[in-house]
Amino acid sequence: MLDRRAFIGLAAAALAAANGARAEVPRPVNTLGSPDGVAIRGYDPVAYFRDGGPRPGKPEFSVRHGGATWRFASAEHKALFEADPDRYLPVYGGFCAYGTSRGYLVKVEPEAWSIVEGRLYLNYDLGVRDTWLGRTKTYIARADGSWPRLTARDIR
Numbered sequence: 001m002l003d004r005r006a007f008i009g010l011a012a013a014a015l016a017a018a019n020g021a022r023a024e025v026p027r028p029v030n031t032l033g034s035p036d037g038v039a040i041r042g043y044d045p046v047a048y049f050r051d052g053g054p055r056p057g058k059p060e061f062s063v064r065h066g067g068a069t070w071r072f073a074s075a076e077h078k079a080l081f082e083a084d085p086d087r088y089l090p091v092y093g094g095f096c097a098y099g100t101s102r103g104y105l106v107k108v109e110p111e112a113w114s115i116v117e118g119r120l121y122l123n124y125d126l127g128v129r130d131t132w133l134g135r136t137k138t139y140i141a142r143a144d145g146s147w148p149r150l151t152a153r154d155i156r
Contacts, residue, residue: 028151029068030094030122032107039068040122043110045088046077048120054110066093090120092147097121098132101142105150116140 031037039045047055057071061078064070065085072078081088092100099106112123116136123129132139 028093028095028105029066030090030105030108031068037068039066039070040090040094040108041110042071044071044073044077045090045094045120046080047073048113048115049088050077050080054113065089087118088120090122092121092143093151094122096124096128097143098123098128098139100146100150101139103146103150 029039031039033041042057044055044057047053051073055073057073057077059071061072061075062069063072063078063082065081066089070081072081091097092105094108095105096108106124108122109125110122112126112129114121114123114129114133114136121132121136121140123132
């Protein structure tokens with residue numbers, strides 16, 4: 001017998017399918033090493049775009065999104081994220097982009113980053129980022145192919 005929440009979830013999925021909408025599959029967000037579920041080790045994802053690099057976020061400027069807590073360096077950055085999270089979210093849930101291209105999900109160092117075609121990619125460390133930068137288009141294509149398989153199972 002279905003409980004009320006399960007029934008509502010199934011009904012919503014059926015309604016979405018009937019209307020031609022694709023049900024949204026939640027994807028994992030990298031909170032590795034964070035007992036509090038804070039994404040990308042507490043760094044501000046907006047800062048990469050607005051400030052030209054990583055900046056630690058502050059707990060007072062936090063938002064829950066996608067099952068994780070995102071921190072921001074300022075109220076302005078928090079507001080920008082809330083208005084358009086997809087613009088600022090790191091690709092592959094903030095897991096190492098190179099690792100994702102190789103078929104595994106690993107932690108990142110917030111200082112190992114790049115923006116490619118307007119999207120934020122994070123890497124395991126600066127050495128891996130150097131490898132990543134050598135063939136980003138190839139690695140992105142591989143990671144795009146790996147990501148659905150890697151996130152089809154619960155990794156928590």
